Amino acid sequence: MNCPKCSTPLENTYRCPNCQCEDPIMKRIIYASNQHYNEGLSKAKVRDLSGAVTSLQMSLKYNKRNTKARNLLGLVYFQMGETVEALSEWVISVHFQGKNNVAKNYIKKVQENQGQLQVINSTIQNYNLALQYLDEGNSDLAIIELKKVVNLNPNYIRAYQLLGLLYIQRKQYSAAKKILSRALKLDRNNLTTVRYMNELVGYSRQKRKNRDIERHKASYVQIKDPNPIVIEKSANNYTDFNTSTLSFVNILIGIIIGAAVVGLLLVPSIQKTKTAEYNKAIVEYSGEISDRNKQIALLQNQIDELTNENNKLANDADTSGNAADTSHNEILLIQAVKSYLDNDFVSAGTTLSEVDRNILSDQDAQTVYDFLLAKTKDTVIGQLYDEAYQYYGSKDYMNAVTMFKKVLNLDSDSVESWYYMGRSYQYLTDFEQARNCYRTIVDNYGDSEYASDAQQYLTQIENRKTESE
Structure with missing residues (x-):
């Protein structure tokens, strides 16, 4: 709208900034x-x-x-x-x-947050796939995809509602109630969720009502005899027994006597046969158990031998690996010394950044390393850091990590290198290494300008770990 007096455009205000007129x-x-x-x-x-x-x-x-x-x-x-x-x-x-x-x-x-963007992407894809499965009439696969959605994004209310509706359709009312209750915790007055919960309450009431009706009917079952027996009182004390009644009594007595004979003659024989079969089965199972125990003992011995052999090979491999690392370190140190003697300080410092001082073989080699570090550190470290940051800026995080490690080999107090190496690890979804970098900054360089950001990213990683557990 424009001011009615001076036609000045009014953007998000009712008082003209030009003539102070109120519209x-x-x-x-x-x-x-x-x-x-x-x-x-x-x-x-x-x-x-x-x-x-x-x-x-x-x-x-x-x-x-x-x-x-x-x-x-x-x-x-x-x-x-x-x-x-x-x-x-x-x-x-x-x-x-x-x-x-x-x-x-x-x-x-x-x-x-690249990780969050990937989660958002996966959430949308899985939700759309669940809808596609529902169109095809495959509710089982749809439920599986919806479970993935709510695990990836615990705040996605539409996924909770659709999953709850599918559980109601399959008459899994307890599972539906659990899912819809989680949706209500996120959005307490969502009309769709409330309507589904009311449906669940209706089903529960109807089920309880039907159960009460059946129980009520069961307590009042009456047996109607189409031919009731009527006993009439006679004028004297003489009672005339019905022939059919006597026949029924005789048959009943005969059945009882026959059952007694069967119990006395056949039951002991049957029990004896079952006892013999049971003892035979025990003997057979005992033999099988003994054989299995022997096989288990033999296999356990083989496992122990293979484990010992594997440990021995692993120790040999570690020893060889350590020796190879030490030899490679010494070769790099010799190359750095040669470059320094040739007055090529840049090459000497660059080569020295790849040397691990802690695994050098003797004190003399460490002394040479310290001497070269003091002479080339100031010349090379800025160049290495600029190259590492260029890799980081171009999102080549693997090379960025490699170069930042070289910088930290020369200067372990480079807070900037710790921070950007942590960011690179986080973009590579190596959250454990990223957490170590951020923890180093928070614990050792708490007064630096990177400490607050490092603490924030560290909290994000630990919250993510807690949610996944």
């Missing part, structure tokens, strides 16, 4: 936008993320240049696992306000 319509629009932004902020603080999205979107409908609302909407999307939506909002925010915009930092942090 009442623009004022109402900005107030409404800020009101919805405050509502979205309040909802986000209590983890009502879907409600916060609705309020913030309404705020942007009133004022698309409301940078705070757009940045907060990006953060809410990021918390919901919608990283692409979050980046879109932050890019639009930077477009409207290029200076002093915190969205630039959000975008930079996401882009610099």
